[in-house]
Amino acid sequence: MSDRFTGRTVLVTGAGSGIGRAVAVAFAAEGASVVLSGRSTAPLEETRALIEAAGGESLVVTADVSRADDVRALVRESVEHFGGLDVAVNNAGIFRGGAPLADLPIEDWQALMDVNVTGVLHCLQAEIAYMRANGGGAVVNVASNLGAHLRVPNLAGYLTSKAAVSALSRAAALDHIRDGVRINAVSPGAADTTMSLRPGESAADRTARMKRESPLGRVSATEEVAAAVLYLASPDAASVVGADLVIDGAASA
Numbered sequence: 282m283s284d285r286f287t288g289r290t291v292l293v294t295g296a297g298s299g300i301g302r303a304v305a306v307a308f309a310a311e312g313a314s315v316v317l318s319g320r321s322t323a324p325l326e327e328t329r330a331l332i333e334a335a336g337g338e339s340l341v342v343t344a345d346v347s348r349a350d351d352v353r354a355l356v357r358e359s360v361e362h363f364g365g366l367d368v369a370v371n372n373a374g375i376f377r378g379g380a381p382l383a384d385l386p387i388e389d390w391q392a393l394m395d396v397n398v399t400g401v402l403h404c405l406q407a408e409i410a411y412m413r414a415n416g417g418g419a420v421v422n423v424a425s426n427l428g429a430h431l432r433v434p435n436l437a438g439y440l441t442s443k444a445a446v447s448a449l450s451r452a453a454a455l456d457h458i459r460d461g462v463r464i465n466a467v468s469p470g471a472a473d474t475t476m477s478l479r480p481g482e483s484a485a486d487r488t489a490r491m492k493r494e495s496p497l498g499r500v501s502a503t504e505e506v507a508a509a510v511l512y513l514a515s516p517d518a519a520s521v522v523g524a525d526l527v528i529d530g531a532a533s534a
Contacts, residue, residue, distance in 0.1 A: 285515045287312030290363040292356070294346055294404060295373035297324025299474035300423060302331070303503035304370050304510050309337030311511065316340045316359040319373065346373045346400030349407075356407040365415065368514045369408040371401050372423040374443075376476050382437040390438045397442035398449070405453050409462050417461025419514045422450045424525060426470040431533035443468075447525050454523030463522055465513045470529025471500045497530025 291308045295301035296317035302324075309315045309332040317325045317332075317339055325341045332339045340362050344351040359366050375396045377389040401422055412418035427436060428444030450466035457464060471477040471491065477500055478487055492498050509526050512518055527533060 284312040285511070285517075286368070289313045289367040290316065290359060290365050291368040291370065291514070292316040292318065292359050292366060292408070293370045293372060294318045294344070294355075294400075295423075296328050297321060298328075299476065300469060300472060300503050300506050301370075301372040302328045303507040304372060305339070306331055306335075306337075307504065307507040307511055308368070308370075308514075309339060310335060313368070314338045314340070314363045316342055316355075316363070318342050318344050318355055320345050346371075346403055347395040349403045352400075352403040352407045356411055360411060366408065366411050367418050369404065369418070369420045370423070370510055370514070371404040371408075371420065373400055373404075374423065376439055378436040378439050379480075381435055385438055393438045393442040397439075398445045401446050401449060405449070405464075409453070409457055409460070412462045413457065413460035417463070419518075420453075420462065420464045421510050421513045422446055422464070422466045423510075424450065424466045424468045426468045426527050426529040426533045428468075429525065430468055430527055431470075431529075450525065451523045458522050463519075465518070465521060465523065466525040467506065467509050467513065468525055468527045468529070469501060469506045470527070470532045471495070472506055473500050473502055495530050495532055496534065497532075499530065501528055501530060 291313040293305045296305045297319040305315045317328050319325050329339045342355050342358050344355040424446040425443035428440045429447040454464040
């Protein structure tokens with residue numbers, strides 16, 4: 282691996298599993314000190330064990346992104362522990378679906394907005410506040426191919442929340458590039474996570490379904506999504522601002 286992020290501090294929300302874990306491990310493999318955040322300690326400790334077994338350095342900080350005070354404390358603790366914050370990956374998110382819009386429980390709608398949209402807003406505000414006062418930085422928000430790029434039935438709340446992440450990322454990018462804060466998004470499609478499994482579906486069932494349904498013929502590996510995140514956060518993407526990189530095997534092409 283390269284050392285693109287040696288000496289850098291990277292914050293990853295939703296780092297306890299799936300894409301967030303893959304992103305955190307990938308940054309650590311390229312030299313970063315990684316702050317692992319999520320609502321539950323146990324899965325974060327599992328991610329930390331993977332990083333430290335490979336010789337990396339990490340810090341676990343529990344936080345609920347839907348709470349602004351939690352997020353401000355998360356950024357503060359990251360800076361106090363590692364001495365700065367250079368990159369943030371706002372990955373924490375939830376999934377709710379299975380009903381047409383008219384039957385969507387308002388509790389599901391509110392939860393999606395609180396975590397997927399307002400949670401990203403809280404993260405952006407706290408991260409940008411630090412970065413613009415301390416030489417800049419890079420932020421990557423994790424949206425989805427579902428929403429701004431692709432619509433399917435019975436997911437109105439989730440689609441809306443992830444489309445909002447895409448729009449929020451672009452708006453923030455315009456507002457803050459002159460502050461030295463470079464903001465982009467990635468929009469993964471079905472990846473090798475539990476979120477891509479349909480109710481009652483096994484991993485083998487999903488493999489067979491994706492062979493039929495996906496132009497690529499498979500789900501994306503979480504490491505493939507992580508590679509895109511690291512690119513956007515790296516100096517290699519210095520002029521990439523306000524992009525929304527779709528990683529879905531042509532599902533939304």
